[in-house]
Amino acid sequence: MKKALSTPNKLLLMVSPFVVFAFVFHYLPLAGWYFAFVDYQPGSSPTEMPFVGLKWFRALISSQEQVHTILRVLANTLGMSFLGIASSILPLIFAIFLYELRSSKLRRFVQTVSTAPNFVSWVLVYALVFAFLSVDNGVVNNVLTRMGVISAPINFLISSDHLWIKMTLLGIWKGLGWSAIMYLAAINGIDQEQYEAAAIDGAGRFKQTLHVTVPGLMPTFFVLLLLAIANIINTGMDQYFVFSNAMTADSIEVLDLYTYNTGIVSGNFSFATVVSILKTVVSLALLFSVNRISKSVRGESIF
Amino acid sequence: MTIPTTTSAVPPIQNADKLLVASEPAKKARHRLRRAPRHIAPMEQRSTGEKVFQVFNVVVLVLFAFVCLYPFYYIFINTISSNQLSASGKILFWPREIHFTNYAEIFQIPDIWHAFLVSIERTVIGTGLTVICSAFLGFMMTQRKMRYRTFVYRFFVATMYVSAGVVPVYLLFNYIGLLDNFLVYVLPGMVSAFYIVLVKTFIESSIPETLQEAAEIDGAGTMSLFFRIMLPLMGPILATLAIFTAVGQWNSFMDTVIYVTRSDLQTLQYILYRYLTQSTALANSINAGGGSMTEISNTTQTAQSVQLTVTMVAVLPIFMVYPFMQRYFVKGITIGAVKG
Numbered sequence A: 001m002k003k004a005l006s007t008p009n010k011l012l013l014m015v016s017p018f019v020v021f022a023f024v025f026h027y028l029p030l031a032g033w034y035f036a037f038v039d040y041q042p043g044s045s046p047t048e049m050p051f052v053g054l055k056w057f058r059a060l061i062s063s064q065e066q067v068h069t070i071l072r073v074l075a076n077t078l079g080m081s082f083l084g085i086a087s088s089i090l091p092l093i094f095a096i097f098l099y100e101l102r103s104s105k106l107r108r109f110v111q112t113v114s115t116a117p118n119f120v121s122w123v124l125v126y127a128l129v130f131a132f133l134s135v136d137n138g139v140v141n142n143v144l145t146r147m148g149v150i151s152a153p154i155n156f157l158i159s160s161d162h163l164w165i166k167m168t169l170l171g172i173w174k175g176l177g178w179s180a181i182m183y184l185a186a187i188n189g190i191d192q193e194q195y196e197a198a199a200i201d202g203a204g205r206f207k208q209t210l211h212v213t214v215p216g217l218m219p220t221f222f223v224l225l226l227l228a229i230a231n232i233i234n235t236g237m238d239q240y241f242v243f244s245n246a247m248t249a250d251s252i253e254v255l256d257l258y259t260y261n262t263g264i265v266s267g268n269f270s271f272a273t274v275v276s277i278l279k280t281v282v283s284l285a286l287l288f289s290v291n292r293i294s295k296s297v298r299g300e301s302i303f
Numbered sequence B: 001m002t003i004p005t006t007t008s009a010v011p012p013i014q015n016a017d018k019l020l021v022a023s024e025p026a027k028k029a030r031h032r033l034r035r036a037p038r039h040i041a042p043m044e045q046r047s048t049g050e051k052v053f054q055v056f057n058v059v060v061l062v063l064f065a066f067v068c069l070y071p072f073y074y075i076f077i078n079t080i081s082s083n084q085l086s087a088s089g090k091i092l093f094w095p096r097e098i099h100f101t102n103y104a105e106i107f108q109i110p111d112i113w114h115a116f117l118v119s120i121e122r123t124v125i126g127t128g129l130t131v132i133c134s135a136f137l138g139f140m141m142t143q144r145k146m147r148y149r150t151f152v153y154r155f156f157v158a159t160m161y162v163s164a165g166v167v168p169v170y171l172l173f174n175y176i177g178l179l180d181n182f183l184v185y186v187l188p189g190m191v192s193a194f195y196i197v198l199v200k201t202f203i204e205s206s207i208p209e210t211l212q213e214a215a216e217i218d219g220a221g222t223m224s225l226f227f228r229i230m231l232p233l234m235g236p237i238l239a240t241l242a243i244f245t246a247v248g249q250w251n252s253f254m255d256t257v258i259y260v261t262r263s264d265l266q267t268l269q270y271i272l273y274r275y276l277t278q279s280t281a282l283a284n285s286i287n288a289g290g291g292s293m294t295e296i297s298n299t300t301q302t303a304q305s306v307q308l309t310v311t312m313v314a315v316l317p318i319f320m321v322y323p324f325m326q327r328y329f330v331k332g333i334t335i336g337a338v339k340g
Helices: A007-037 A055-059 A064-100 A104-117 A122-133 A138-147 A163-188 A192-201 A205-230 A238-242 A253-264 A267-299 B012-022 B026-034 B048-079 B083-087 B101-106 B110-140 B151-156 B166-175 B192-208 B207-216 B223-231 B237-250 B252-259 B270-288 B301-335
Strands: none
Touching: A007 A055, A007 A163, A007 A267, A007 B110, A007 B151, A007 B166, A007 B223, A055 A104, A055 A138, A055 A267, A064 A104, A064 A163, A064 A205, A104 A163, A104 B048, A104 B166, A122 A138, A122 B048, A122 B301, A138 A267, A163 A238, A163 B012, A163 B048, A192 A205, A192 B301, A205 B048, A238 A253, A238 B110, A253 A267, A253 B166, B048 B110, B083 B301, B101 B301, B110 B192, B110 B223, B110 B270, B110 B301, B151 B192, B166 B237, B166 B252, B192 B237, B207 B223, B223 B237, B223 B270, B237 B270, B237 B301, B252 B270, B270 B301
């Protein structure tokens, strides 16, 4: 064991199992895009499946009904994403509010408590909403009925009214404190001399906030905004899956959920793969254009 | 907070301001400066507007904190109160007729107990695998001597941006036998590009290279360098990864939905979801029949008590590690902002 120093090849050899592993889990699925060009048949090997060219791509716009579905899913995805982006100013405001608190004990308390919801799963959020808003024994319905505000319990969960807004509000509840951490870190990075200079120039606290804190947070805000735009169609599906039911399905089905529903639930694998491909292509395009914007505006790329 | 209390008629905070300007030792002043720097601006006169804002600010933030905290508190007090009172919606602020039978009894339900074990298993095994792999690969990516190191690193990092979509992944898992297999919970997250970047950044920024060189001169091979020298020094970053992975594993839900049909692989999250959605149906049918649950004693399990208790069992572990997490997540989030 005295041949001490590692050779470059030996080091490469040591990571190679992990390279293979990463290849299998992250790159090999790309080979599955082939299924978009064949009629997928369960149980047979990929080479035996009949090649159908762009049949499934055409299927996307084959019937009016199908076009309608795609448009509905896109509207859900973009609609909720836009609401999310529109509310992305809230963590910034929340961070400033926190920073302006005079009592550091209260500040720490509020920060601790408001970050907690970020760490519970959407299933648990659903459970909480269920306990509070369900028809048969939700607290809110109970209290409101007892106080005579409403005569019959309101069905919050099984109704598609204002669903996008409800989902956004839940997203805010869950993520506000967490997102604010980024801004709090940025506030701590602001040079104190700027505040002193502003104070000497006669700026009160409000003006200091407006002219020092807010501009100091803009770079962070900008980067997060760009990332949100890049991810506008990557909504994930936990939240939408758990809140989805017969009544809400139509206005909650986002792209990710739609792919899952058509592919894995209904077994329409080839068609769902087409949707996956288009989604990946579009979101990569978004990522690169957003990165280009970032380069030209800030002179720095975001990834 | 750092200021010693003094006897004075002035409200504590204003008092603190004066103290700081006048006589606070420099060290404490600096500490104070970091927390609430602008309070010491010497000629600061608070206008009425600013006072109004302070009040408004406190009210808004306390309200939001309440909205974040109360749901968890509500569920907790309902699980330890009389199920009868709970079922009639009478427990709002304080627990009444406290008992802990719910917690004992829900584990008597075989499904729940089993799901609880699966959740623990995947959390322990998944976290262990992810942490050790990320630590090792992050470390290896700092080894300049490695052949094709830059390429390998980029190969890992690119996985963050490549996603084939849920269906191709599902079909692949089908071919390699991961469907309905416990491994589907722990393998896919094992090599995580983001964590590799975090570990690499950590090593490069806080472990001096000379240390490695010294160990190598002393004849340490790569493995013993990793296990004996580096691993013990990577404590903080590994703790961060472990906590985040563990919470992720514990909370994970969609993978059960997508890849698992075997009931003995269901996790606690999945069981909870099933109980919530199934008893919606149950409750609906009870309502439709105009009937009601008869003869509920204090500790009889009701649909509601089971739901709430399972919810609490799923929440509690997270809240137990939360204080430890808090120490790390600010660090984690700021390291994450550094480019890889």
